[in-house]
Amino acid sequence: MTDLLRITDLRKHYGALRVTDGVTLKLAPGSIHAVIGPNGAGKTTLIHQISGTVRPDAGSIHLADHDITTLPPHRRARLGLARSFQITSVLPEFSVLENVALAVLGARGSAFGFLRPLAAEKRLNDAASTVLARVGLAARPASLAGALSHGEKRQLELALALAAEPKVMLLDEPLAGAGPEEAERLIALLATLRGHCGILLVEHDMDAVFQLADEISVLSQGRVIANGTPAEIRADPAVRAAYLGEDF
Amino acid sequence: MKLPLAIFALLALVPILSALGVPLGGFVPLLLGRVMIFAIAAMSLDLILGIGGLASFGHAAPLAIGAYAVAILDAANIHDAVIVVPVAMAAAGFFATATGAVALRTRGVNFIMITLAFAQMIYFAAASLADYGGDDGYTLYSRTTVLGAKLLDGKAFYPTVLVVLFLVWLKLRIIAASRFGRTLSAIRQNRPRAQALGFNAFAVELAAMAIASALCALAGVLLANEAEFVSPAFASWARSGDLMVMVILGGVGSLHGAILGAFAVVMAEEALGRLTQHWPLLFGPSLVLAVLFLRRGIAGIGGRRD
Ligand SMILES: Nc1ncnc2c1ncn2[C@@H]1O[C@H](COP(=O)(O)OP(=O)(O)O)[C@@H](O)[C@H]1O
Ligand SMILES: [Mg+2]
Numbered sequence: 257m258t259d260l261l262r263i264t265d266l267r268k269h270y271g272a273l274r275v276t277d278g279v280t281l282k283l284a285p286g287s288i289h290a291v292i293g294p295n296g297a298g299k300t301t302l303i304h305q306i307s308g309t310v311r312p313d314a315g316s317i318h319l320a321d322h323d324i325t326t327l328p329p330h331r332r333a334r335l336g337l338a339r340s341f342q343i344t345s346v347l348p349e350f351s352v353l354e355n356v357a358l359a360v361l362g363a364r365g366s367a368f369g370f371l372r373p374l375a376a377e378k379r380l381n382d383a384a385s386t387v388l389a390r391v392g393l394a395a396r397p398a399s400l401a402g403a404l405s406h407g408e409k410r411q412l413e414l415a416l417a418l419a420a421e422p423k424v425m426l427l428d429e430p431l432a433g434a435g436p437e438e439a440e441r442l443i444a445l446l447a448t449l450r451g452h453c454g455i456l457l458v459e460h461d462m463d464a465v466f467q468l469a470d471e472i473s474v475l476s477q478g479r480v481i482a483n484g485t486p487a488e489i490r491a492d493p494a495v496r497a498a499y500l501g502e503d504f
Numbered sequence: 505m506k507l508p509l510a511i512f513a514l515l516a517l518v519p520i521l522s523a524l525g526v527p528l529g530g531f532v533p534l535l536l537g538r539v540m541i542f543a544i545a546a547m548s549l550d551l552i553l554g555i556g557g558l559a560s561f562g563h564a565a566p567l568a569i570g571a572y573a574v575a576i577l578d579a580a581n582i583h584d585a586v587i588v589v590p591v592a593m594a595a596a597g598f599f600a601t602a603t604g605a606v607a608l609r610t611r612g613v614n615f616i617m618i619t620l621a622f623a624q625m626i627y628f629a630a631a632s633l634a635d636y637g638g639d640d641g642y643t644l645y646s647r648t649t650v651l652g653a654k655l656l657d658g659k660a661f662y663p664t665v666l667v668v669l670f671l672v673w674l675k676l677r678i679i680a681a682s683r684f685g686r687t688l689s690a691i692r693q694n695r696p697r698a699q700a701l702g703f704n705a706f707a708v709e710l711a712a713m714a715i716a717s718a719l720c721a722l723a724g725v726l727l728a729n730e731a732e733f734v735s736p737a738f739a740s741w742a743r744s745g746d747l748m749v750m751v752i753l754g755g756v757g758s759l760h761g762a763i764l765g766a767f768a769v770v771m772a773e774e775a776l777g778r779l780t781q782h783w784p785l786l787f788g789p790s791l792v793l794a795v796l797f798l799r800r801g802i803a804g805i806g807g808r809r810d
Contacts, residue, residue, distance in 0.1 A: 309696060333702035345697045347690050358690055361683060362701030367708050369683035377683070416701065 258320065260285050260424050260454040261306070266315035268301060268478075275301045276312065277478035283424060286451040290465045291458045293475035299458045300342050302475070303428045306456070307339045308332045319424060333362065336423030340416070340430050342458075344409040348402030352393055352412055355401050356384035356419045363420035384419060391415045392441055407438045414442065424454045431461045443467060466490070507803060508760035512670055515540065515763075519663050533662045537730060539763070539770045540669045545723035546750035546762035547669075548716045551676055553748065554757030555685060556712050557692030561616045562603075562623030563747045566596035566717040568630060568739035570724020575642045575734045579635065585650045585725075592725050593718040599626070600717030604710045623744055630736035641735025648729050656729040665726055669763070672719055676759050679715070688712050689757075755801025764802040 261283035268276040275298040283289045291299055304310035306317055308329035316325045324332050347355050357380040361367065365380070374380070388394050391411045396404070401412060410433055417425050430446075431439045443464050449455060450470075459465050465472065465486075472489045474482040482488075482495045489495055518536055522528050545567050552558040573592035582588065603622040610618055636642040647656045655664045679685045691698045691705045699705055728734045737743070746769055754765025776786050 307700060309700075328704075329696075329699040330702050330704045333700055339700050341697070341700075345694055345700075347693045347697065349693050350686075350690070354686065358686065358698075359701050361687070362698070362703050365683070367683050367687040367703055368711070370679050370685075371682060373678075373681040374683050374686045375681065416697070420702070 259283055259318075260320055261456065262316075262318040263302075263306065264316045264318075266302070266305060266317065267313045268298075268305060268310065269313060274478045276305065276315075279315070279475070279478070279480055281456075281473055281480070283454045283456055284470070285454060287470040288446070288450055288455045288457055288468050290469035290472045291456065291475055292460075292462075292465055292472060297475040298478040299475055300428055303339065303342075303426050303456070303458060306426055307337065330362075333420065336420070337426070338363070338417040338420040338422035338424070339426040340413045340428055342428040342432065344406070344413055346401040346404075346409060346412050346416070348400065350401055351398050352388065352401055352404070352415075353381060353384050353397035355412060356387050356415050357381050359416045359419035360384055360387075363422070387415045387419045390418065390445060392438070407434045410434045411438065411442070414445070418449075422453055424456065425449075426456045426458075428458045429460060430457070431459060431464055439464065508673065508763075511760055511763050512666075512673075515666055515669075519659070519666075522659075535770065535774065537662050537665055539767045540665045541723050541726045541730060542747070542750060542770060543763040543766035544669050544672050544726070545720045546747050546754070546766050547672060547676060547759055548719035548723070549747050550751045550754075550757065550759055550762050551679065551685075551688075551716045551719075552709075552712050553751050554759075555680055555692065556688045556709060558608075558709060558713065559616050559748070560607075560619040560713070560716075561741070561744050561748065562619035562621075563716075563720060564739045564741070564743035565599060565603075565623035565626040566720035567724040567727065567743065567747075568626055568734075568736070569596040569599055569717075570721030571728035571734040571738045572630060572633075572636070572724075573721070574648060574725050574728040575636050575644065578644045578646065579642075581645075583646050583649055584652065585648050585656075588648050589722065589725060592721040596721035596724070597714045597718040600713040601710060604713035608706055608709055608713075620741055620744065623739055623741065627736050627739040627741075630734075630739055637735070639736060641733055641737075644728065644732045644734075647732065648725065656726070661730070668722060668726065672722065673759060673763075675719070680759065684708065684711070753801055755803035758801065758803040761801045761803030768802065 259282045263279060263281040266276050266279045279302060293299055301310060305312045308327060316323060319335055319337055322335055324335065357374060360380050360383045385397065388397055391414050393408065393411050393415060404412060410430065414430055431442060434442060439461065446468055457468065469486055472484065472486055473480050474489065474495050482492050515536065518528065518533055545563065549560065549563045552560055570592040573595055574588055577588050577591065607615055607618045631639050654660060687703055687708050691703065691708060695705055750765035750769050751762055753768050754761030772787055
């Protein structure tokens with residue numbers, strides 16, 4: 257089977273700083289590929305390039321059979337690429353439900369409807385309610401997204417990605433700032449997604465990474481210094497030296 | 505919901521009272537007629553400025569385009585709204601689409617400056633129309649009729665403007681609550697997020713500019729009829745600034761706030777204009793105070809935004 261996501265020799269520099277230095281990655285259908293590495297390794301910049309908010313200097317990105325290297329972010333989203341942001345990024349003036357209803361609309365519908373109120377679009381809102389239940393926000397559909405607690409915003413952030421029913425999800429530290437209980441719930445949720453969509457997971461929580469990942473790539477100074485199964489990564493001396501050291 | 509209906513009820517009271525023989529004089533309907541015309545223009549600006557967050561400093565351009573559509577067709581002896589209104593709206597919509605496609609490549613201050621520059625182009629283009637009076641402007645032979653009826657003349661003028669204002673408000677309210685309006689608002693709130701959700705921000709914003717511009721042309725048609733005259737001054741940057749002030753003063757994004765903002769600006773011009781010809785010197789500071797102390801504009805006083 258062809259890979260869902262194929263990143264080939266991707267390069268990006270800011271001045272003299274090589275933030276992405278020849279990264280090659282693959283994401284197999286239905287699998288979870290974790291990208292770990294110290295702060296400043298270039299993980300978020302990599303996600304930005306895949307989602308289209310940052311242009312790479314060289315290299316290519318394929319989503320299934322499409323070369324998406326130069327497509328704008330919204331076209332990538334319509335092809336089935338959804339993402340969460342490391343720094344929570346929701347629509348603060350809208351209710352939780354409306355945030356997710358717009359995510360459903362953005363992925364599958366057209367924004368060019370001028371008559372019917374969005375709030376009366378039953379199919380969009382029903383789909384949104386289902387997603388809210390899955391991330392554990394079913395009790396708060398009417399709350400303003402801007403007024404949620406940090407942990408709830410993280411749940412909403414994930415709901416926005418899930419709502420698209422994407423082929424590939426890019427998750428940039430989805431557990432950051434979530435409490436231990438919320439983290440456990442989100443880890444369980446992500447585990448249920450295995451087999452349904454491919455997930456590129458950037459995460460600092462090593463317990464989560466080793467529980468969830470089918471494959472792990474270790475990024476350091478913009479370069480993939482190791483790649484393999486969780487067991488292989490755990491045993492890799494170079495990885496221990498560069499990164500895992502204290503946690504292990 | 506209550507405040508906008510109260511505003512429309514008050515506006516409707518004027519022709520009712522004068523029909524009942526209450527001596528309002530010609531002045532009150534004349535002034536409120538102007539308020540309503542500018543309210544239509546300001547409300548259309550509120551779609552892109554308030555809901556879409558696009559600070560266009562060139563919204564006098566579609567106003568002038570609407571007015572000049574009346575003048576140019578007047579010279580060709582075409583006076584009926586059946587032709588005048590579609591031509592005015594299409595011309596303004598086309599202008600916004602062409603200039604918006606360029607302006608939307610920029611953000612922030614650059615967007616403000618480029619929309620201003622495009623409106624100045626309309627100003628100078630109008631001044632160069634020698635057949636239509638050039639700098640001096642053009643006096644209409646005849647007011648616009650509606651299917652032959654003189655609905656923009658005499659006593660009928662005020663009720664007609666009120667109906668147009670109401671319909672524009674209703675239309676914009678419906679748009680604001682629709683997929684399109686909510687997406688436009690989402691793009692203002694968080695552009696990267698909206699794009700990551702799959703929305704083509706550029707296309708949505710461009711469509712919003714075209715709609716706002718076409719609706720503003722209606723105000724231009726009414727303004728030309730009210731004055732029976734058009735001139736390049738309709739497109740002046742000061743006029744664009746007035747429209748922005750009306751929206752901000754009234755309360756951005758509220759739509760009906762634009763009526764209150766237009767009322768405040770037209771009255772302030774009238775009152776301060778009697779005190780001194782340097783009224784902008786007084787108006788500027790009071791605007792700064794209003795923006796500082798009325799975060800949601802006049803429409804937001806004593807309650808939440810409707
Ligand atoms: N727009 C930018 N301009 C300059 N440097 C940047 C920019 N974005 C990121 N960087 C730098 O690139 C490096 C990698 O950042 P980032 O991708 O956020 O790392 P990570 O997510 O792995 O912590 C950091 O040193 C950061 O300062
Ligand atoms: Mg990061």
